[in-house]
Amino acid sequence: MRIGQLAKLVGVDVQTIRFYEREGLLVSPERQQNGYRIYTQQHVERLAFVRRCRMLNLSLAEIGELQGYLDEPHQPCTAVNGMLDGRIAHVRAQINSLQALEKQLVALRTRCSGVHEAADCGILTGISAETR
Amino acid sequence: MRIGQLAKLVGVDVQTIRFYEREGLLVSPERQQNGYRIYTQQHVERLAFVRRCRMLNLSLAEIGELQGYLDEPHQPCTAVNGMLDGRIAHVRAQINSLQALEKQLVALRTRCSGVHEAADCGILTGISAETR
DNA sequence: TCTTTACCCTATAACCATTATAGGGTTTCC
DNA sequence: GGAAACCCTATAATGGTTATAGGGTAAAGA
Ligand SMILES: [Zn+2]
Ligand SMILES: [Zn+2]
Ligand SMILES: [Zn+2]
Ligand SMILES: [Zn+2]
Numbered sequence: 001m002r003i004g005q006l007a008k009l010v011g012v013d014v015q016t017i018r019f020y021e022r023e024g025l026l027v028s029p030e031r032q033q034n035g036y037r038i039y040t041q042q043h044v045e046r047l048a049f050v051r052r053c054r055m056l057n058l059s060l061a062e063i064g065e066l067q068g069y070l071d072e073p074h075q076p077c078t079a080v081n082g083m084l085d086g087r088i089a090h091v092r093a094q095i096n097s098l099q100a101l102e103k104q105l106v107a108l109r110t111r112c113s114g115v116h117e118a119a120d121c122g123i124l125t126g127i128s129a130e131t132r
Numbered sequence: 133m134r135i136g137q138l139a140k141l142v143g144v145d146v147q148t149i150r151f152y153e154r155e156g157l158l159v160s161p162e163r164q165q166n167g168y169r170i171y172t173q174q175h176v177e178r179l180a181f182v183r184r185c186r187m188l189n190l191s192l193a194e195i196g197e198l199q200g201y202l203d204e205p206h207q208p209c210t211a212v213n214g215m216l217d218g219r220i221a222h223v224r225a226q227i228n229s230l231q232a233l234e235k236q237l238v239a240l241r242t243r244c245s246g247v248h249e250a251a252d253c254g255i256l257t258g259i260s261a262e263t264r
Numbered sequence: 265t266c267t268t269t270a271c272c273c274t275a276t277a278a279c280c281a282t283t284a285t286a287g288g289g290t291t292t293c294c
Numbered sequence: 295g296g297a298a299a300c301c302c303t304a305t306a307a308t309g310g311t312t313a314t315a316g317g318g319t320a321a322a323g324a
Binding site for chain 2: 045056057066074075076085093095099102106109114117120128
């Protein structure tokens with residue numbers, strides 16, 4: 001299978017596949033005589049794994065770590081669930097700070113209603129004041 | 133006031149101040165004979181404005197737009213509250229997708245408990261399966 | 265005065281994951 | 295045989311900062 005087919009199949013851009021290869025997340029595939037990359041079912045599975053990890057917001061470095069476990073399955077999985085715990089904590093922190101931000105933005109938004117000129121806009125004066 | 137003082141005063145890195153100047157968010161200050169930048173109270177206020185906008189997650193482009201209103205206050209503020217509405221919608225969308233992600237991660241995390249080897253780790257098999 | 269320490273300058277690269285662009289070859293189908 | 299769709303590499307751009315290299319200046323103590 002050529003790169004375009006793989007891209008469609010897994011739902012990843014062609015450029016991104018080449019990028020993953022350079023970054024060591026995908027094994028370099030064989031090449032045809034013309035230089036075209038030829039992929040196997042194993043590549044499909046690995047790429048799908050990478051993509052699912054990305055959808056879980058794992059970094060490429062973390063994904064590389066996880067692949068180490070796929071490649072050497074006879075080691076304890078301690079670091080795997082540690083990584084997930086870290087991710088979960090991080091996502092929760094993000095949610096909290098975004099919720100705080102939402103409150104600030106909504107409060108700021110209420111300061112402007114109706115049409116008036118910028119000099120009198122409560123949003124601008126609100127930001128210029130303090131927004132702590 | 134020199135750049136280091138300004139940086140401390142407003143709580144922004146020195147590099148970042150120079151970056152904002154290059155990006156046109158801060159007016160280029162006068163220079164001493166030795167080339168050092170000399171800032172006035174107006175610069176302090178503008179930088180503080182930029183920083184508060186950044187804390188509201190506004191992009192540098194949006195901040196530049198807002199500064200246009202500060203500089204020309206006799207125009208309607210329509211775009212100002214439009215921008216804020218857009219930001220609020222964006223933040224809410226982010227929160228929703230992070231909450232969905234959190235659920236996925238937590239569900240995945242429950243698949244691993246106790247010490248075992250990677251081949252049997254429910255997290256890895258969970259990702260390898262489908263995690264939709 | 266000498267020297268250390270802290271500060272200032274510019275230019276350039278790194279961060280992250282991806283997307284875009286330039287410039288050129290190959291395959292496929294009509 | 296010619297156009298469309300595909301493939302290749304290399305390099306730059308995205309956003310907002312932070313880091314680094316390499317060098318000049320200033321404020322302080324010894
Ligand atoms: Zn074993
Ligand atoms: Zn208004
Ligand atoms: Zn007016
Ligand atoms: Zn496990």
